[in-house]
Amino acid sequence: MSAAIVFGLCGAAVAGLGLYGLIADPRPLRKIVAFNLLGSGVFMVFGVVARRGAASGFGGDPVPQALVITGVVVAFSATALAVALLLRLFQVTGSATLNTEAPAGTGTDPADA
Amino acid sequence: MTVASALEMALAAVVLGVATWTIAARETFAAVVGFVTYGLLLALIWVRLDAVDVALVEAAIGGGLGGVLLLGAAARLRVTETPTATERPSATVRVGAALLSAAVAAALATGVILLPDPAPTLAPAAAANATATGLGNPVTNVLMAFRAMDTMLEKVVLLLALVGVWSLAPDRLWGGHPGPRHRADPLGTLAFLARLLPPVGIVVGIYVFWTGKDHPGGAFQGGTILAAMWLLVMMAGIADAPQVSSRRLRIVLIAGPGIFLAVGLAGFAIGSAFLAYPVAYAKPLILGIEVAMTLTIAATLGLLLAGAPERSAGQ
Numbered sequence A: 001m002s003a004a005i006v007f008g009l010c011g012a013a014v015a016g017l018g019l020y021g022l023i024a025d026p027r028p029l030r031k032i033v034a035f036n037l038l039g040s041g042v043f044m045v046f047g048v049v050a051r052r053g054a055a056s057g058f059g060g061d062p063v064p065q066a067l068v069i070t071g072v073v074v075a076f077s078a079t080a081l082a083v084a085l086l087l088r089l090f091q092v093t094g095s096a097t098l099n100t101e102a103p104a105g106t107g108t109d110p111a112d113a
Numbered sequence B: 001m002t003v004a005s006a007l008e009m010a011l012a013a014v015v016l017g018v019a020t021w022t023i024a025a026r027e028t029f030a031a032v033v034g035f036v037t038y039g040l041l042l043a044l045i046w047v048r049l050d051a052v053d054v055a056l057v058e059a060a061i062g063g064g065l066g067g068v069l070l071l072g073a074a075a076r077l078r079v080t081e082t083p084t085a086t087e088r089p090s091a092t093v094r095v096g097a098a099l100l101s102a103a104v105a106a107a108l109a110t111g112v113i114l115l116p117d118p119a120p121t122l123a124p125a126a127a128a129n130a131t132a133t134g135l136g137n138p139v140t141n142v143l144m145a146f147r148a149m150d151t152m153l154e155k156v157v158l159l160l161a162l163v164g165v166w167s168l169a170p171d172r173l174w175g176g177h178p179g180p181r182h183r184a185d186p187l188g189t190l191a192f193l194a195r196l197l198p199p200v201g202i203v204v205g206i207y208v209f210w211t212g213k214d215h216p217g218g219a220f221q222g223g224t225i226l227a228a229m230w231l232l233v234m235m236a237g238i239a240d241a242p243q244v245s246s247r248r249l250r251i252v253l254i255a256g257p258g259i260f261l262a263v264g265l266a267g268f269a270i271g272s273a274f275l276a277y278p279v280a281y282a283k284p285l286i287l288g289i290e291v292a293m294t295l296t297i298a299a300t301l302g303l304l305l306a307g308a309p310e311r312s313a314g315q
Helices: A003-024 A028-052 A062-093 B006-024 B028-048 B052-076 B078-085 B091-113 B123-128 B138-146 B148-166 B189-211 B219-235 B247-270 B279-306
Strands: B309-311
Touching: A003 A028, A003 B006, A003 B028, A003 B091, A028 A062, A028 B006, A028 B028, A028 B052, A028 B091, A062 B052, A062 B123, A062 B138, A062 B148, A062 B279, B006 B028, B028 B052, B028 B078, B052 B078, B052 B219, B052 B279, B123 B138, B138 B148, B138 B279, B148 B247, B148 B279, B189 B219, B189 B279, B219 B279, B247 B279
Parallel strands: none
Antiparallel strands: none
16 A cells, blocks of 8 residues: 555545534534644545656646645635634624524623623 | 555554544644644645645644634633533434544545546646746746636635634724734743744745745745744734734735736736736746735735734724
């Protein structure tokens, strides 16, 4: 079994773990972390595709590598936005739950007071 | 294709173990620490996959800035930890999620094992056209020339994310300073490091950007290091985060995508299409775009981590 395949299987397992955490953990911040794991598992599989495309003296196909770099940046932007939304939810409601039945408006927003 | 060495097997096993910990840990803070460790170890995997450019990005984002962002959020949300954790979904949902995740992982694994042989690759095409830009790093060639559209839109996404974060500010604080005012012991370790490291870090950041034209590195990796230095100074309370209404700041924020777009449109006049560089000027044009992008990336990442405006001017 080549190194690329080992890392590919590792990426597949990480993506699965991330998906489980995204569904099963009720805490929004944990969902964000799990979603990042899911994404990075997919990137790893793509990295294996790049490694297998080694040719012309390059250690890997540069096109998927460049796409992964773009993907990591976009994933980070989305994470930063999600964290900001979550912190604002906490600021406004005093809790960080996605449960719609939870009592809302119990917190105090120092900014709007 | 060589057989996996013991080192690579061990690396994959440790990464998988840390990923499991990140999902399974009870405390969010511990999970985030697991995620940062995972990001750093993942960078080693990228090196083993001969993708050093990606490894630099992963270490800088997954292990560095992403860690700062998530640790900061975990610390602020710590009081909500216990009440929210009790809302665990029912056993049926968890078993269903486990089955679904296992199926997805198995499908991906099957895909990895059944990848076509010989593997399709664009490496020969990238090598054949490398002379057109005069850059030696094939990944930079793809990012800045062959797939320049992706890179330009990625910069727009960064900007949109920042607009999204800023727009979460309450109305009366719009245009104020992002995040809380950081105060640190002026004689403490943090303040000491925030004075000691930035001169070195700024030189390293510029070097990583500059060497990216021929070797692993580039605008994003360099910009991330610059952003980290800026954050260090802000967190030590030596310099406050700028007001988001500052015109100078906004010019820096749009410089990267703006110049990229201007060069792209000029491609209609001086080249043959949108984002087509004339061969004689390709290298100076790409480097010019990259200089602007490095500054924009550093400013955008720093402000994304600083968060939404929370203080009005002067507070």
